[in-house]
Amino acid sequence: MTSSQLSSPLERLGWSEFFADQVQPSEADLIPRRIASVHRARIEAIDVTGPVGLAFPSNTNTGDYAVGDWVLADSLTDMLVRRLDRKSVLQRRPEGGRGQQLVAANVDTLLIVTSCNADFNLARLERYLIMATQAGINPVIVLTKADTADDADMFQAQAEALQRDLPVIALNGRSADAVSLLRPWCGIGQTVALVGSSGVGKSKLVNTMTGPESDTKQKTGTIREYDAQGRHTTTARSLHAVSGGGWVVDTPGIRTLT
Template structure:
C-alpha cells in the first residue's frame, strides 16, 4: 500500500484532527489497549487507517457488522475509530467508531433509499463551483442545505477564475442565495485566492472539497497539498462539464497540519436529510412566508400571500421559490421512507437476536 506521508509529514494525533472531545470518547476503549486511528480511504470491505504508527489496512470486527442497522453504523472517511493495531504487518482491526461531530450525507444513487456518507468530522466544507457554463445556482442551493445540516461550516469556492471575464456577475448571483457565507473566486492556475483558502486549513482542522465533476477539486487539492497527489483531468470544451477524476473519497494530511478530504464529483445530489437547515438556507423565502396574512398559507392563491407578492414584484425569483418547494417535498418524502426503513431494520435485528437466544437455549 502506497504511503504518501512517508516523507516530510509525521503523523500524530493532533495533525490528524484529534481533540479533547475525541479523547473523552476514546476512554471507553482504553482498557482494551486499542489505539485511535482515522479513516482516510474506504475500500470494498476494508479501510486505510491513519495512526501514529503510520498507515494500516483495517477491517471491521464481526460485532460491528452484526449490530449495524444501516450505513451510518459502518466507518466512513473522516471517522475516528478504535483499532487493535499490528504495526509490523501494517494491519488493524476496527472495534468501534467514535461519535461524529459532523456528517455529510446524501441519498445513494439508484432506486433504493440508502444513505451514503460522504465525509465525517469535517470542520469546513469547500463547496466548489466552476466559473464556466456548468455554473448552477440550484445545485449550489442543495450543497448549502446539506453543508448546514452536516454540522460543518460552508465556504463557497468559485474555481477557474482565470477563465471568467465577469467574476463579479457570479459573485452577485451567489449572494442572492448564500446569506453570510464566505465566497472566494480562485484560480489554481494563477494562484489567485489560494491564500484565503489556506487560512481555513490550519493544524488539526479538516476541510472537505465538494462539487461536481470537472470543477477543479483535485487540482485545487494538489495546489493546497503542495504536490501532485491526486489525478486530474480536464473538461469537455463543448459544454464545460467535467470528466470523473476522483473515484473515491480520500483524506490527505498537509505539511501545515491541516487535513483535506477530496470527494468524487456528484452530479446527482439527492438529499438525505436537511429539514432542520431548510430555513437557514432559505431565509428569504421563510421571511416572506412569515408575513403572509394566514399562518397556514400554501402560497398559491390565498389573499395576502407575501410570497406571491414578492415573486410578482421581483423581490424573490420564481426559480428560487420553486427550488425551495422541490427541496421541501424531497426531504418530506425521504423522511417517510427512512422511518419505515429504520423500523424494519430494528425489527429484523431483534428477530435475529431472539432466534440466536432460542438456539442457545435449545442446546
C-alpha cells in the same frame, strides 16, 4: 510558540476533546486512528506513526464507515474495535438508490466547488448549502477558473447573495495563491471536504492544496469549456494532508444530493 508546537500529534490529525471524552478508562490501551479511505474489502487509516491498514471482523460492513471517522484499534493486531461518535457527517442519496450513503465524517468546513462557466448554477449551490446545514458543517463556496473568466466578479456577487455572511472565494485552482486564500479553513487539525460537479476542478485544487511533495496526487480530467461537461476523475473518497497542517477529503462528483 507556534500553533504547531502547541498541538499534539493526535490533534494535528483532527483529534479533539470531543473524541477524547468518549474513550473509556478500559480502552486506554487502544490506539486512536482516523480513517483515510474506505473500500469494499479494506479500510486504510492514519495514526501518529503514519498510514496503517485496519483489520476488522468478517461480518463488518465497510459501508458503515466514512472517511474522517475516528476509531479505536488494538495496538497488537490492528483490529478495529469500535468507531467513536461523529462530530459531523456528510451524506448523500445514492443515484437510483434509497437511503443515505456516507460521504465524510468529522469535517469542519465544506468547500462547495463550482466554476466560473456554464457549470455555475444557483439552485445547485443552494442544495449544497442545505447539505452543509444538515451535516452540521460550515460552508464556503469556491469559484474555480476565475482566471479564465471575464466576469468572475459577477459570479462571486451572485454566490455571496445566497446566504448572509457566506464566504465566497474566487481562485485559480492551479495557482499557489489558492492555498493562501483557503488557509483560514485549512489550519492545523482542521478538515475540509470538497464537493461539486464533475469537471469543476476539485482534483486540481486538491493537488494544489496538498503540495508538490504529496504522494496522493489526484488524476485530473479534460473538459469541454462550451458545455462544462467533464469526466469523473475521482472515483473514491480519500483523506489527504494539506500544506500547512490541515486535511482535505476529495469526493467524486455528486450527481444526487440529499
